[in-house]
Amino acid sequence: MSVATQLTPHLLEQAAGPVQVTVNSVVRERIAACHEFALIRIAGGTPVYGATTGFGPLVAFPGREDSAEQCDNVLDHLIAGQGPDLEPAVARAAVLARLWSLAQGLSGVSLSVIDALIAMLATDFAPAVPCVGSVGASGDLIPLAYAARALRGVGSAYLAGERMAAGTALRLAGLTRLELDGRDALALVNGTSLTAAATGIAVAGIRRSHVVAMVLSALLTDLLGSDPVFLSADLLDAFGHQHATDTARQLRVLLAGTSPSGTRPLQEPYSIRCVPQLLGAVASSVHHAEQVVCDDLNGVSDNPLFFPDQNKVVHGGNFFGQPCAFAADLLSLAATQLGNLAERQLDLVVDPHRNGGLPPMLSAEPGRQHGMQGVQLAATATLAAMRRCAVPASVQSLPTNLHNQDVVPLGTQAALNALDTARSLRWLHGSLAVALRQATHVGARRPTAPVCASVLDALRELIPPIVDDRPLDEDVRRAADLLDGFAKNPGLFTGSRP
Template sequence: MPGVARTVDLARPLRVADLRRAATGVDVEISAPVRDRVARGRNYLRTVLGDDRPVYGATTGFGALVGFAGRDDEADQCDNTLAHLGAGQGPEIDPTVARATVLVRVWSLAQGVSGVSARVVDGLVAMLATTFAPAMPRFGSVGASGDLIPLAYAAQSLRGRGWAYLDGVRMPAGTALTRAGLTPLVLDGRDALALVNGTSLTTAATALALDSVRTSHRAVQMLTCLLVDVLGCEPEQFLHPRLITAYGHPGAVDVAAGMRTLLAGAVPSTGRPLQEAYSIRCAPQLLGAAEGALRYVDDVVAADLNSVSDNPLFFPDDDLVLHGGNFFGQPAAFAADVLATVTAQLGNLVERQLDLLVDPARNGGLPPMLAAGPGRQHGLQGAQLATTAMVAEIRRNAVPASMQSLPTNLHNQDVVPFGTQAALRAVDQAGLLRLLCGSLAVGLRQAVHVGARPPTAPGCAAVLERLVETVPAVDPDRPLDSDVVRAAELLHSLNASRDEC
């Protein structure tokens, strides 16, 4: 099948790389032990229900209405679960994020403690082998009882109701299922609740945002080195191992070591100030702090990807049905807010570096705006304006979501984390940061065209060579929107994670 990537095994821990692979058709393996634990969980649910023990969502109403009996018929209980959650609004979530969400959800359900039927796991796995993606509205979740409303739309889509995407084209969900060769899911009340009562959207979006921001973080290190080299700065001052070791922060030590490697062989020029602007001189400290923050997010995402987020949970070996709060997305909410903060400061750094590069008072006498013929041409003037606008947008949206709890659901949900909002916002911010990096890359390529010296470090020279191949010189002026995108894509390919974690 076109687009099918390497197999994802539900018997092993889930990783960010698995979510990247889920963007298109991916084979997901359900091993015999996984099938056994799903079956045991389902059989235990049947035993519990046969004993007339109360089980939230199977024998009761939902949320604040838990004190009332649910519907007797299992199919009716499923419809009741999903119908009242069909209240989402706003633009639809990127299909890539939606597919990653389904992968995270099926991993959680496959742990065997949610009591779902095997057909649910099989159905989600079959979907992931195609390019089908459920259409999910952005607004509706508070991330407290999981991502209820967006996940309800996903469940309905898999039942053939509502809308879906196939090969990136939006169409009625039933049509998409037929064209993909998929069978609509048949659910009972417990299946339906298990599909929606988790933080899989929040987790998937945070993980994908982290992956993108980490790539941009490496790209900013690369671009900073290229800036240092073309301007002729003295890296052995602000990157000296003794200096950075004395600073004492592991992230800065590691970032500076990587920058020294890329700048190996660089020859400083005369005429630079004793102390460079902070956007150069303090880059290892700023980028090192970002590295430390990203390591915290790494840990949260790793735990969340391998977390069972559902309620209730069923433990056959101990004859336990436990009602609790594993659907409460506070860890990812905090982590996504940290990502937003890191993204804002990385964006600030890139914008300030571009501002320095286009300013003849600070760029070593290069033409203003790096224009090949100032006045008759305007070089990077429009691109710099766009970077200012993007940084302003990132800053405006960087207010933490995880501290804005707002009670709802008759005060059943009297504290909420708003992790879904934080995570989807982090995805948006990560996309803008990529474009900011692309803008600075275009500027560095143009700087050499209008008189900056070619890089003297072999590593930096190789980066510039790739940029020259990708982006023509701005001479004469032309729209630079597509050039910025191409440069951003190049940086992403050069700095994307090569590991499997």
């Protein structure tokens, strides 16, 4: 990938493993020119926040005269994070996002920093970064400080998933210790790159889950023998929401060839009948969030910015993570409503009063065997946790930093919430998939739509029927992985089988 192209959620996910990033000569010249301009202005006595001054509310006091010591101070005072480490894939995505911001050539950073980040991303090195510490207001200061220190061989890091001393990980990965000067350290930490990266990964995951929700909804509709009239093009066109219209069209492709059983009620429960309206609204929300994230990933989050062509240094607030904070909270809401849908669909299919006479809990021998009972309990607990995480973080502002940061977006917390919610949603979809597979074992009809039949066949090949009670946790996870594969199938909505 090239820093001259747009950074997207898909590319963020690729950074989970080694990736090759290139910087062309035009970009390198722009970065070098900005770095030289920043050093000239600093040496010439221009007040530059964090380079000639203290940090945060201590801006009124002079900083260290030695720039290397000033860089150490930037990082050292921010090593105060708590909690478990971020997943290495998330930490690496944050580094990739920071690289993209710095490569815009407005931060005054040195080329050696750019090269060090590129070299790191080409390996499976990942800084160990605690999940708690950022308020997303002056950038993700504390998390990014841990990342920068790990690249300097201080603290801890992961290599091939193993946690170890950062210096050891650098050596084993064939990386050299990062040297910092000028405003390199502040440029590394003074941006919302973790917030944007985590939100971007959440976007990618929820996009897949939106497709999975369509697949499972179609399969449920076919298994029950429901009439797909609720997907009528005329009906959805009259609704007036384009994403709902698109969703209904995609569901019609999945259900092409289905034959209603004629035994279902005139109007299905909302968990079937209102699927295009619900999933359409989710698609609209995810689309908006993705646009916001892409703007953030391809912009510059830093302070101050340097404009050599205009001979000016501009101090401001481009490190303020409010856009992604709102977007991440919206993603959590959308994912949680997808979770509500999946949990209600699971409840529908295990309830003998509403599932067309299938046995309770889809048990092959009710009382002697318990079918989906444990899975439904876990699904209920999962949804309850998702609902708690759906409380918006982006409006929970708490003044801090001697009221220098008197309003904060808490974007990092919103982003990590969205990421957790997206991952929980996969478990709910895996649970529903196992239930739909079991339904056919205890009497549900084989799907009559060819695409739905292919989905069921793949599930049946992967997941054995529940004949005797057995642990099902791994089955749920395996089903979730299989569903991700369906979501990545470019031919899914052209009528081709998964």
